Structures are given as structure tokens and as C-alpha cells.
Amino acid sequence: MxxxxxxxxxxxxxxxxxxxxxxxxxxxxxxxxxxxxxxxxxxxxxxxxxxxxxxxxxxxxxxxxxxxxxxxxxxxxxxxxxxxxxxxxxxxxxxxxxxxxxxxxxxxxxxxxxxxKSAKMTDRIMLNTDLVGKLSVPLAPVVNKLNSTPTFRVVVEKVMGIDRRAKLPPINPETFVSWFKKNRKLVEGKNGKVALFYTCLLNYN
Ligand code: SF4
Ligand code: SF4
Structure with missing residues (x-):
């Protein structure tokens, strides 16, 4: 072959x-x-x-x-x-x-x-992790509250097909990028550069 x-x-x-x-x-x-x-x-x-x-x-x-x-x-x-x-x-x-x-x-x-084939709405939304993250972070307390509410999860299951028992990661009220900009400390020395590979999960959750 x-x-x-x-x-x-x-x-x-x-x-x-x-x-x-x-x-x-x-x-x-x-x-x-x-x-x-x-x-x-x-x-x-x-x-x-x-x-x-x-x-x-x-x-x-x-x-x-x-x-x-x-x-x-x-x-x-x-x-x-x-x-x-x-x-x-x-x-x-x-x-x-x-x-x-x-x-x-x-x-x-x-x-x-x-x-x-036409992709499901849920797949299109969930694949866009940056969009979901950017929209969720400013509303983190509300999103987290809703995600832990059984009635809301039933609605999400019916509309989006996300199993009500699935554990959803809590949203952080601040992105890692924003936190890092405020908290990074410049150190003295000749150690060159450090590359930080953060993921969308770390950035938003
Ligand atoms: S992917 Fe796994 S099952 Fe397939 S050939 Fe490789 S080791 Fe074997
Ligand atoms: S082991 Fe992981 S990457 Fe490999 S087929 Fe299964 S889910 Fe996919």
C-alpha cells in the first residue's frame, strides 16, 4: 500500500x-x-x-x-x-x-x-477560550455563583449539552497576565530572559 x-x-x-x-x-x-x-x-x-x-x-x-x-x-x-x-x-x-x-x-x-459539517454551538463557544475567559473574568463572582447553582446547571445542560455534574473551573476575578504585570520583580544580574508558558486555564481560572 x-x-x-x-x-x-x-x-x-x-x-x-x-x-x-x-x-x-x-x-x-x-x-x-x-x-x-x-x-x-x-x-x-x-x-x-x-x-x-x-x-x-x-x-x-x-x-x-x-x-x-x-x-x-x-x-x-x-x-x-x-x-x-x-x-x-x-x-x-x-x-x-x-x-x-x-x-x-x-x-x-x-x-x-x-x-x-455544522459544528455545535457549544463547540464553537467552548473552543474560543479567550473570548469566554475575557467575558467571564469581569463577572467572575456572578459566573462562579451561577456555575455552582444546580438549577442553572440544568439549564446549561439542556441548552449547551454540558453535563450538570461536570466540575467547571472557577473563574478568577483577575487574569494571570494582569496580575503578573503588577507583581513581577526585576532582579539584578546577567541571567538573560525567562520564557513563561502560561495557558488559558492559568490565565482565566
Ligand atoms: S498508537 Fe498505541 S495502539 Fe497504536 S500503534 Fe501506537 S502504541 Fe500501538
Ligand atoms: S491517549 Fe489521549 S491523545 Fe491518544 S487517542 Fe486517547 S485521548 Fe487521544
Whole structure:
């Protein structure tokens, strides 16, 4: 099987501008290529729901990834929450010639889905973490109070599909960036620069 012809990662190194990146057929062929390696390895079965979903589907079809339906191909990618555990444990990630990269495959699937199917309102809102954070910080006491109110959570569950039992991180009344500007201390010496990699979670929560 020619991996280049399948539009695999080898072809474009997760290049979102490559025409094949969003080609549905190329996406499913790449999923089948990755799944055909994973089904024989199965090391990641305990990491997340993606792998059990994949192996159950393959087992239903006599170990043949070619027989998987589009829904069965999509489910493992849908269930991936990008913890990257499988990537760090997998012995077949690039530069290995198999170039297995499950989290990036899932990301590619989600980009394709976002562009070709209408994404849910909740997904569009929740993906925009900066917007949600900027709107929430000035209203932090109100947002935190509402998020801990069972009746409000029932409404949020019905409207946005966020499970009422899910623990939501409290919003900080001040962003980390703003706090840091006020509190950073310049020290004497020739130690050069320090890079601080803060995340949206640290900035707003
Ligand atoms: S991602 Fe790698 S280690 Fe995990 S099941 Fe697939 S081939 Fe095996
Ligand atoms: S990156 Fe995705 S597929 Fe890999 S272990 Fe995490 S959730 Fe599972």
C-alpha cells in the first residue's frame, strides 16, 4: 500500500493548507492506515475511550479495518481528548517509517468535521477560550455563583449539552497576565530572559 497516495501524515506533515488535508477520502484512508497498525499492537487500550472503541469495531469485522463504516472510523477520533499519552508511548511515531500520530489524526478529523459539517454551538463557544475567559473574568463572582447553582446547571445542560455534574473551573476575578504585570520583580544580574508558558486555564481560572 502506498502511504503517500493515501494522504497520510508522511505526505504533508499535518499541513492544514495541503488540499488533501480536508479531503474526506484521504482522511478515512489515513485512519484505516493508522488503525491497521493499532489493531495489531493494542498497547494503548487502557489510555482512553478511543482505543476500546476502535478495537471493538475491528473485532466486529473479523480484524479487517477495510470493513469499518464511516461511523466506526470516526468514533475513535471523536472520543480522543488530546491528552497525547498514546503519542508519547507509541514506538511508531515519526521518525519511525509508520509515522503513527493518533492525536494529530483526531485533530485533522475534527478540523474536517468543523469545516464540512455544522459544528455545535457549544463547540464553537467552548473552543474560543479567550473570548469566554475575557467575558467571564469581569463577572467572575456572578459566573462562579451561577456555575455552582444546580438549577442553572440544568439549564446549561439542556441548552449547551454540558453535563450538570461536570466540575467547571472557577473563574478568577483577575487574569494571570494582569496580575503578573503588577507583581513581577526585576532582579539584578546577567541571567538573560525567562520564557513563561502560561495557558488559558492559568490565565482565566
Ligand atoms: S498508537 Fe501506537 S502504541 Fe498505541 S495502539 Fe497504536 S500503534 Fe500501538
Ligand atoms: S491523545 Fe487521544 S487517542 Fe491518544 S491517549 Fe489521549 S485521548 Fe486517547
Amino acid at each position: 502506498n502511504e503517500l497516495a493515501l494522504g497520510g501524515v508522511k505526505d504533508f506533515e499535518f499541513n492544514i493548507k495541503d488540499p488533501k488535508f480536508l479531503d474526506e477520502q484521504a482522511l478515512w484512508e489515513e485512519a484505516k492506515r493508522v488503525y491497521s497498525k493499532c489493531k495489531d499492537c493494542r498497547m494503548c487500550v487502557t489510555y482512553c475511550p478511543s482505543f476500546p472503541a476502535l478495537f471493538d469495531a475491528v473485532d466486529r469485522h473479523e480484524d479487517d479495518v477495510e470493513k469499518l463504516s464511516k461511523e466506526e472510523l470516526a468514533l475513535p477520533l471523536e472520543l480522543c481528548f488530546h491528552c497525547k499519552q498514546c503519542y508519547f508511548k507509541c514506538p511508531y511515531t515519526p521518525p519511525h517509517e509508520w509515522r503513527i500520530d493518533f492525536p494529530h489524526l483526531s485533530l485533522r478529523y475534527k478540523v474536517w468535521k468543523f469545516k464540512n
